[in-house]
Amino acid sequence: xxxxxxxxxxxALRRWxxxxxxxxxxxxAAAVLSLALVDVLSQxxxxxxxxxxxxxxxxxxxxxxxxxxxxxxxxxxxxxxVMDLIDQxxxxxxxxxxxxxxxxDFAGGYPVLVLFGDVxxxxxxxxxxxxxxxxxxxxxxxxxxVVVSVTIGGEEIPVEKALPRHAxxxxxxxAGLPLDHRIVVRALTRMIPRLAPIEREELLTRVVLLxxxxxxxxxxxxxxxxxxxxxxxxxxxxxxxxxxxxxxxRSAMYIVGILAFLVLALMAFVSSARLVIQKERRxxxxxxxxxxxxxxxxxxxxxxxxxxxxxxxxxxxxxLQRFLVLADAPAPNTPLxxxxxxxxxxxxxxxxxxxxxxxxxGLGGW
Amino acid sequence: xxxxxxxxxxxxxxxxxxxxxxFQWALDSWKEVTxxxxxxxxxxxxxxxxxxxxxxxxxxxxxxLKAYLHQQHxxxxxxxxxxxxxxxQVYDPHNLVPWFPECPLDEAQSAIPVYLFRGTYSEHLWRKxxxxxFLPPGASVKGIIDAPRRSGTLxxxxxxxxxxxxxxxxxxxxxxxxxxxNVLALLHRMGFLVQETRKLPxxxxxxxxxxxxITAFLVFAxxxxxxxxxxxxxxxxxxxxxIRARHGARPVHLVEENFTNGLPGLTTGSLLGGxxxxxxxxxxxxxxxxxxxxxxxxxxxxxxxxxxALTWLFALSLVIRLRYEVNLAG
Numbered sequence: 001x002x003x004x005x006x007x008x009x010x011x012a013l014r015r016w017x018x019x020x021x022x023x024x025x026x027x028x029a030a031a032v033l034s035l036a037l038v039d040v041l042s043q044x045x046x047x048x049x050x051x052x053x054x055x056x057x058x059x060x061x062x063x064x065x066x067x068x069x070x071x072x073x074x075x076x077x078x079x080x081x082v083m084d085l086i087d088q089x090x091x092x093x094x095x096x097x098x099x100x101x102x103x104x105d106f107a108g109g110y111p112v113l114v115l116f117g118d119v120x121x122x123x124x125x126x127x128x129x130x131x132x133x134x135x136x137x138x139x140x141x142x143x144x145x146v147v148v149s150v151t152i153g154g155e156e157i158p159v160e161k162a163l164p165r166h167a168x169x170x171x172x173x174x175a176g177l178p179l180d181h182r183i184v185v186r187a188l189t190r191m192i193p194r195l196a197p198i199e200r201e202e203l204l205t206r207v208v209l210l211x212x213x214x215x216x217x218x219x220x221x222x223x224x225x226x227x228x229x230x231x232x233x234x235x236x237x238x239x240x241x242x243x244x245x246x247x248x249x250r251s252a253m254y255i256v257g258i259l260a261f262l263v264l265a266l267m268a269f270v271s272s273a274r275l276v277i278q279k280e281r282r283x284x285x286x287x288x289x290x291x292x293x294x295x296x297x298x299x300x301x302x303x304x305x306x307x308x309x310x311x312x313x314x315x316x317x318x319x320l321q322r323f324l325v326l327a328d329a330p331a332p333n334t335p336l337x338x339x340x341x342x343x344x345x346x347x348x349x350x351x352x353x354x355x356x357x358x359x360x361x362g363l364g365g366w
Numbered sequence: 367x368x369x370x371x372x373x374x375x376x377x378x379x380x381x382x383x384x385x386x387x388x389f390q391w392a393l394d395s396w397k398e399v400t401x402x403x404x405x406x407x408x409x410x411x412x413x414x415x416x417x418x419x420x421x422x423x424x425x426x427x428x429x430x431l432k433a434y435l436h437q438q439h440x441x442x443x444x445x446x447x448x449x450x451x452x453x454x455q456v457y458d459p460h461n462l463v464p465w466f467p468e469c470p471l472d473e474a475q476s477a478i479p480v481y482l483f484r485g486t487y488s489e490h491l492w493r494k495x496x497x498x499x500f501l502p503p504g505a506s507v508k509g510i511i512d513a514p515r516r517s518g519t520l521x522x523x524x525x526x527x528x529x530x531x532x533x534x535x536x537x538x539x540x541x542x543x544x545x546x547x548n549v550l551a552l553l554h555r556m557g558f559l560v561q562e563t564r565k566l567p568x569x570x571x572x573x574x575x576x577x578x579x580i581t582a583f584l585v586f587a588x589x590x591x592x593x594x595x596x597x598x599x600x601x602x603x604x605x606x607x608x609i610r611a612r613h614g615a616r617p618v619h620l621v622e623e624n625f626t627n628g629l630p631g632l633t634t635g636s637l638l639g640g641x642x643x644x645x646x647x648x649x650x651x652x653x654x655x656x657x658x659x660x661x662x663x664x665x666x667x668x669x670x671x672x673x674x675a676l677t678w679l680f681a682l683s684l685v686i687r688l689r690y691e692v693n694l695a696g
Contacts, residue, residue: 018594025587032580062519064452067533068414218496221487225499232452232500232519233487249651250577253384256646260380261584261591267374268591271598 004296008303011280022269023308027316029258029265030342034320034335036254041331042176043247047240049170052123054237056210059217060172061231063205071197074204074227078220082207083189085216091209092117094171095195098202099152107183108147110139113169114185116192116203119210127167127179130160133186140165141180150183153191159183168330172236173206178328204229208236269309270349277301277357284357298354305353310346314339368631370599371678374592375635376642379670381585383643386666388578390659394515396571399537401443401454401514404462406541406567410550411447413533415559424530427555432457432526434552435538438545443537445520450532451500452519457526462539465514469525477506478527483513488521502529531556541567589677596681607686608693617687624682625675632674640667 012019066072085091095114100106121129130137136150136159149158163184169177192203204224209216217233224231277284284297317335324332400407419427435442441458456466467481480501482488489510491498500521501507511523538549550560572578600607607620644663648655655663686693 022591025591029584062452063448064446065449067450218491222497222499230450230452230500232521234519245651245653249647249653252647252650253387253577254580256643257381257384257581257584260377260384260643261588264374264377264588264591264595268595268598271595271602275598275601 001296001299004292004299005303005306008300008305009307011276011300011304012307015276018272019308022265022272023312025265026262026269026309027313029262030313030338031316031320031335033255033258033262034317034338036251036258037334037337038324038329038331040248040251040255041334042329043244043251045168045330046170046176047244049124049126049168049176050172050236050240053172053208053210054240056123057212058172058236059209059212059233060236060239061205061207061221061233064230064232065201066228070228072201072204072224072227072229073197074201074224074229076193078223078227079192079200079204081220081223082204083192085207085209086117086189089117089119089210090212090216091207092120092123093203093207094173095199095202096171096173096177096206098198100196101198102196107150108142110142110147110181110183112150112183112185113177113179114152114187116187116189120186124169126164127169127184128164129184129186131186134188134191135160136183136185137161137163139163139180139182139184140167142183147183150185152185152187153194155188155191157185157187171206172208172240176330178330180328201229205231266309266345266349270353273305273308273349273353274356276304277353281357294354294358297358298350301354301357302350305346305350309349310342313342317342367634368628371628371631372635374595375632375671375674376639378585378588378592378674379636379639379667380643381581381588382670382673383640383663383666384647385578385581385585386662387644387647388575388581389572390662392572392575392578393568395575396568398515398517399535399571401445401517401537402464403441403443403537403539404464405539407537407539408541408546410536410538410553411534411561412536412553412558413561415554415557417554417557417559419555419557421530424556425528427552428530431549431552431556432459434548435459438540440545441539442526444526444531444534445517445537446532446534449534451502452521453500453502454514454517454520454523455526455531456523465511466523467509467511478502478504478524478529479508480505480522480524481509481511482507482522483517483520484510486513486521502527533558589673592674593677593681596678597685600681600685604685604689604693607689611690611693617690620686621679621682624686625679628678629675632678633671636671636674637667640664640670 082091082093086093093116095112097111099112099114106112115129118133121127121131134152134155134157136157138144138147138159138161140162142162144162147159149156151157163179165180167179169179169184171177192200195203207220209220221231221233284292284300287300288297317339321332321335324335399409431442434440435457436459439460441456441460441462443457443463444455446452446454456463456469458466458469461468469479482492488498488500492507492510498507502524504527505524507522513520536553538546540546553560607615610620611617640663644655644667648659
């Protein structure tokens, strides 16, 4: 049996220039298809994650900073207004990148996400955040005991438990932030006045207002503008679906294009495979005369097909899946979805080609 | 109708339509960087430099820059790239920028004319007569204009006033090294440091676009597969061609006959593929196709049909003409 499969492989190897090219094209297309699907799935996840925010008519802001790398000086009254809104659960805010920039040992060197607002656990229930604030959690891949506590605004906050594996923060400002290697802190608004200016600036740019009346938005924007921080407001319910549509359009182009190309590549391969088998007709006939059953012949044909449209693709897709898992991609298993499609295509071609050969060449039926 | 040719034509047209989409987007994003400035454009990003410049020196250099642009028949567009006000400043004494209305020639007047972009927060504020915190002091709103394509979150465009130009992205409609050098020297005197220089012939911006590259690769490889497929298909018909040849058919006649017979399948497939691919992508993105996009897709479909027909002719010639004697011998 194994000899037959090996024989099928050598049939492909003897015609390696054409077979290698076709196998390469199909492999590249399958890999790109997997990557395009990763993109689609992560965008769908972002859209799903933003559902609560859309329902609550959230408003977020695009910042324009003061020139020359200067940190903005937004007035205390504006900061106080934001703190009041957060305390009334009508807003939340986050610090994603700028927490303790001058202290490389902060939180054991792990990046920190600081969240302000009791409304956050409600908006992102899938994160299973600790409660009540102040409290902190570690990402699933941060070892236990490495970071015992973090100090924010002079208050020490113990790191309690781990976040679920592959937890992702779907804030409107950061489209899907993986949390596996982060420390997530739920801080209280009373800590805001004691934050460094650059931390406070980031917090103001990442304020998300929930169901805000127009006057609240206008007051916040003009207050921030007086401190040379220009914040352009957007509504999540308008902006996010629009962004989603644009990205889906791009992904659709990849997917439709690759599928069209795969069909053409498979058509070329089937023609070429037919010709190869036709040339092998005599060899098959001789093998039959020496006792090869239809099963043996079909295994030989299967070996040939697998060498081109199954094995190289499976190896590359498997490696891609391992890479995506290691790289913490949002949907690392899409290559595993493409694999069954290839197996089905292979099975169909194997079945039809074997039936054709055995029927047409008078080598016996199934 | 030959269904093999129909399906190959169909899939090739799908791929060609996608290249057309990618091309259209690459063109759009190129225009976005160049803000629809006519001709070849240089885009520069400036930040404040380390050189010490007094404001009077900077003002003097800015006046010289304006005079130089005026004299060289150039336009300058300065846009914020995340710093300063969310604005675009335009200096266009010869009215070269198609989307921007004229600026008054009398620069001595105190109010800075501002045109708000349609659909922005600033327009919303203006409509309810609320003060706009993004506008510079002394600005006066002259009207609402359509924003240049994909201007993102930028709120308005205004004429370059007497205040000093900010850091940001500078686009000027020339790639002449002498002129660019002169502009750079003047901006250096104004206290700026160039952070990145990008000369932007469209071709370079095209080959840096990943979507364009992938779709172009797919269409190229797709044609390769189709040629292989057709050659093998025609190769399988060698016996038929041999018999026809032995009965007096000349290669030209065989090629002509098969080419004509293949045309209905190829054309129908190409047209259907082009229309379907364009429609499908537009439907997924829920966009209404603009006249420009319809035109590009139409051209792409026609090009796909012609290219596919020529490829079919090539495959026929390859198998029938070159293998005529072999076929004749059987």
